[in-house]
Amino acid sequence: MRQFFKPLTVEEAVKMKKDNPGALYLGGGCWINNGGRDGRGESLISLEALKLKACEEKDGTYALGAGLTFQELADWKDCCPPLKEALMFMTSRNLRNQATLGGDLAVGPEKSCLLPLLLALNAELETGEGQSMALEEYFKQYPKEGQGPLILNVRFSPEKGRAGVRQIRKSAGGLVVLSAAVWLDGSPEAPKAARVFVSGTAEGIQRLKEAEEALSSGGSFSEEDLEKAVARTVNMEGDLKGSKEYKSYVCGVAVCDCVRSCREALK
Ligand SMILES: Cc1cc2nc3c(=O)[nH]c(=O)nc-3n(C[C@H](O)[C@H](O)[C@H](O)COP(=O)(O)OP(=O)(O)OC[C@H]3O[C@@H](n4cnc5c(N)ncnc54)[C@H](O)[C@@H]3O)c2cc1C
16 A cells, blocks of 8 residues: 545545545445455545444434444444344454445445345435435446445435345355345235345346336235246356356245245335
């Protein structure tokens, strides 16, 4: 590392990044210090002094500071159950004490365990440039790690809907095969809206529109039909975590598990 910046304000941080385009924002450093820099990040811009730790739930709308660690969020008394569940997918407490919300989102679709849930919850980001943007849009515009603007906080409102999450690993504490998240709104039997996201696919993260339509069409559907629809449309690739067929099948099972959790919570 050649340079280490310690801005005291958001404006300073944004200016330092503009003046040093190759620099990386430093959250908890969990990824950056693990060699995840790919040769980049000769300059680091510490976010520590910005204290992006505000944490609020008001009338069902959550506003979470990007500097909150996984453990701080999981310990927060108002943390919503699916978020807490997704935070605990990071099984090591040491890592949870280090990794931040902003770092997890910025690190990108392949590595983040919170992304599917926050996408299913239609989350928005507030950036250091004062912009508000949908999380889905952030990834369309900045698909590669560390290229996006400074994330200040994440906001979402589950409205009346409920979310469910599921992660499949190769073995307990082993490699993550996929993470799935579903958000449903309406009655448990006939939801009127649905959002379904899965990470670990060939595209990194995928929105499963066909499953969303099946869930929100008002007609009855069996779990077997849903499992098959997911397995047919999810774009998996075989690798050391499993064959394409296995991953597609287990994705269908994970999505059905999420749907069951949502329906329980909607009752
Ligand atoms: C051993 C190991 C295990 C891991 N296990 C998991 C896991 O189980 N689940 C999981 O989801 N992830 C996992 N990760 C991936 C990753 O480290 C984490 O997602 C973590 O949350 C990164 O957060 P951080 O604050 O430490 O990020 P950093 O390492 O500080 O930064 C990561 C990237 O995010 C950028 N960044 C940081 N904060 C911001 C911000 N506020 N705005 C814009 N850009 C920012 C940095 O510039 C950098 O490009 C693991 C990583 C390692 C090394």
